[in-house]
Amino acid sequence: MVLRVLQNTRLVTATVLVASxxxxxxxxxxxxxxxxxxSGAGADVTAVGSYxxxxxxxxxxxxxxxxxxSAAVLLLQHRSSSAPDPGQSRALTDGRSTLQRSDDLLEARRREWEETTDELADTERVxxxxxxxxxxxxxxxxxxxETDLSKATVSRTLDTLESKGLVERKxxxxxxVVMLL
Structure with a gap:
């Protein structure tokens, strides 16, 4: 929820930046x-210049x-959102690279996704x-x-998975493009 509020704030701030x-x-x-x-006998109209x-x-x-x-707010929001949290800074001091942290995060997400797989119906699971x-x-x-399912079946199943908050289509x-949440 905080992420959505932050995105809405960035959108409004960016709109103000562009408009201004x-x-x-x-x-x-x-x-x-x-x-x-x-006015008078020799009346003349003259453009004086731009003022x-x-x-x-x-x-x-x-x-x-x-x-x-608005530019300052956007810059500060970008810097604060890209700053590492305390847990991440500890990982950095342990000598682990950014690539390693992203691999760890991907593995953690993969475990969550695999646990979710057990709770799905057949077509949803596929x-x-x-x-x-x-x-x-x-x-x-x-x-x-890849699945040899019809377009309609895939679309309806993705609708169901989206309503369960498991995937998002962009x-x-x-x-x-389908992305796991």
Whole structure:
């Protein structure tokens, strides 16, 4: 849940960053032109040049502040999410590499996934094990090819596995990629 809140915060912050950057660039690149007109016998209308009004200066200042603040928040969130937790720092001081930690994590996840396999129905188990054999990520069309199940059966079974919170499908091009959770 914390991860979803963090992702939503990043999305809002990134949206503010993009919007403020667009407003800032638009204001700076397109300053208003001031036109002076004189009335009388030799009336002439002349464009004096590009000058900002107080309103536009305020818009530029607010957009610049929002741009800087949202960029700083995104940077700090990225650094804090990539910082190792205390357990990981202990593993680093033990001399274990990042690759070793990811292998350990994969093995732990694999054990969890294998325990889950025992609780599934036949078709669910076949599809789940197919994804498990691919280290938790497999294209949906490859599942159809490897299991000799119909597209409809694979799709319905993946719906069931998704509703149980065991897999997630992500759209990739014209197909789906199935990932174990």
């Amino acid at each position: 950057t667009v407003v800032l660039a638009g204001q700076i690149l397109n300053p208003p032109r001031i036109v002076v007109a004189a 900002f009004t107080y309103r536009e200066i305020g818009v530029v200042a607010v957009a610049a502040c929002l741009c800087g603040a 599809i789940y094990e197919t994804v498990l054999d691919a280290d938790g990520v497999r294209a949906q069309r490859e599942i159809v090819e 759209r990739r091009g014209t197909g789906n």
